[in-house]
Amino acid sequence: MHKKKNYRWTILTLLFIAMVINYVDRAALSIAMPFITQEYHLTPSEKGMIFSSFFFGYALFCFVGGYLADRYGPKRVLTYAMSFWSVLCGTTALAFNFWSLLIVRALFGVGEGPVSTTANKAVNSWFPIKERARAIGINQAGGPLGGALAGPIVGFLALWLGWRAAFVIIAVVGVVWAICWYRMATSTPVEHPKVTPEELAEINFEREVPVTTVENAPRTPVLEIILQRSVLVTGISLFCYNYILYFFMTWFPSYLIDAKGIDLKAMSIVTALPWLVGTVGFLAGGVLIDTIYKRTHKRLFSRKVVLVTCLLIAACCIALTGQVESVTQCVLVMTVAVGFLMLTAPAYWSLIQDAVPDHQVGTAGGFMHGLANLSGIVAPTATGFIIQSSGTYSSGFALAGALGIVGALIVAFFVGEAKNKPTPSFSPA
Known part of the structure; x- marks a missing residue:
């Protein structure tokens, strides 16, 4: 055969x-x-x-x-x-x-x-x-x-x-x-x-x-694409997601050294663990979404249920990381947080594909991703000021967790079916 x-x-x-x-x-x-x-x-x-x-x-x-x-x-x-x-x-x-x-x-x-x-x-x-x-x-x-x-x-x-x-x-x-x-x-x-x-x-x-x-x-006006509620809400939610990600990337190594007292060599090893678990999270998130879609035939539901549930779990774990005492517990809780955070990522890109015509996915996705990556400027700076003013890292973890909860809830309540999604008619070449 x-x-x-x-x-x-x-x-x-x-x-x-x-x-x-x-x-x-x-x-x-x-x-x-x-x-x-x-x-x-x-x-x-x-x-x-x-x-x-x-x-x-x-x-x-x-x-x-x-x-x-x-x-x-x-x-x-x-x-x-x-x-x-x-x-x-x-x-x-x-x-x-x-x-x-x-x-x-x-x-x-x-x-x-x-x-x-x-x-x-x-x-x-x-x-x-x-x-x-x-x-x-x-x-x-x-x-x-x-x-x-x-x-x-x-x-x-x-x-x-x-x-x-x-x-x-x-x-x-x-x-x-x-x-x-x-x-x-x-x-x-x-x-x-x-x-x-x-x-x-x-x-x-x-x-x-x-x-x-x-x-x-055919072309659709750019403003008509990027000003859709689903695109804007998904971009704001991804900003919250990325805030957690960039907080982890920029401040977690310093937290382990400054607050937990581990050395540079040990820090280099243990910080690789969340990345590896995050890789599995990305793969599992995509498979999970497709599996739910195949069983329910509900495209929006399959995206939202994974994004909202996993981002809420990640947000709670991020906030908890700043409260645990031992280094082992700290790394394990952060690893769980990053794993669930990465589980949500395929849902964002899937939602943006569902919200707009296929021929404008690049424009909508680019706007969403650009808006979200402003967090790369905000998160490291805001966290630095919080730590400097409060004298502790825990408030920085708490803010990251709170934003994660906001990011999950706005998708849950404000992203709906793209009922008016334009579908221009043309034939493949």
């Missing part, structure tokens, strides 16, 4: 690898910062500004990248974005002082901004509704896996060859991926010679509008 081969899983494999590279590249500066600080004598405030500069370019180009993906397709946008940010990653090796690092980091954020939104656009084009959440989960799981791998990879390269060489090597990996993506991918399955009519029919099953080439898709 002839075994059916679906090329969409090759596309998803490439997207997964891109997300791994994305997070390795993004985390590289944090891992190399002790070496850079020693060489350039950076102050804590200068380091904070360098880290924050990434999000100014990143948040803006989440939206710009999504809009461009709708107009020109994921193939072009991801090729240019990966090439650009890889070059900027390698250019970090040429930085010679605070200002040069600041500029390179901001431009690096510009390059990385389009990746998640454009990958979501590609998933929307290449996967049927019944598999989308699972595909999103697999794609996005590359992020926390890359975060877990960044420490040993960049740390080893920096110790072996120097921190400058580490940036050049991981930049080369990104350029190689961009070449592979350009040669192997198309923006839609209609355009790819390896996609069979049977696979295309499977991809089109249950769609409001059959997938088509980007050039043939």
Whole structure:
């Protein structure tokens, strides 16, 4: 019996690898910062500004990248974005002082901004509704896996060859991926010679509008897309989600050292555990959503029940982490929090796909993601002021938990069926 081969899983494999590279590249500066600080004598405030500069370019180009993906397709946008940010990653090796690092980091954020939104656009084009959440989960799981791998990879390269060489090597990996993506991918399955009519029919099953080439898709005014209640509410909720994520990324290591008294080596090991559990959370979240959808045939319910339940659990665990005494309990509770937090992530990207026409998913997803990533600027700074004024970390954990509860409840009460979702009529090319 002839075994059916679906090329969409090759596309998803490439997207997964891109997300791994994305997070390795993004985390590289944090891992190399002790070496850079020693060489350039950076102050804590200068380091904070360098880290924050990434999000100014990143948040803006989440939206710009999504809009461009709708107009020109994921193939072009991801090729240019990966090439650009890889070059900027390698250019970090040429930085010679605070200002040069600041500029390179901001431009690096510009390059990385389009990746998640454009990958979501590609998933929307290449996967049927019944598999989308699972595909999103697999794609996005590359992020926390890359975060877990960044420490040993960049740390080893920096110790072996120097921190400058580490940036050049991981930049080369990104350029190689961009070449592979350009040669192997198309923006839609209609355009790819390896996609069979049977696979295309499977991809089109249950769609409001059959997938088509980007050039043939009609346009809807951008404001009409981004000002929909579901898009705005989902973006605000994702801001709350990301606040917890960036709070964990930026302040949890310092909390373990300052408040719990563990050493740097132990901190490096234990902070990898939440990332690894988060990888499993991404994968499980997508499978769980698709399973609920297949059994209930209720698309919105399958997204909301996972998002609301898991985000509430994550929020409570985050708040509890600041109250437990032992290091072991602290790490375990935070690991549970991050695991449930990552379980919710595929639901956000699935909700945004359901809220708007397929040909505008990039624009809506980019707006949602850009709005959410403003938390990368807010969370580290707000937490710093809270800790400085209160003299304790517990209030910072409490605020992160409270925002998580808000993010869950607004989705529960304010995201409904997209009854007026425009569905333009056109035929596939």
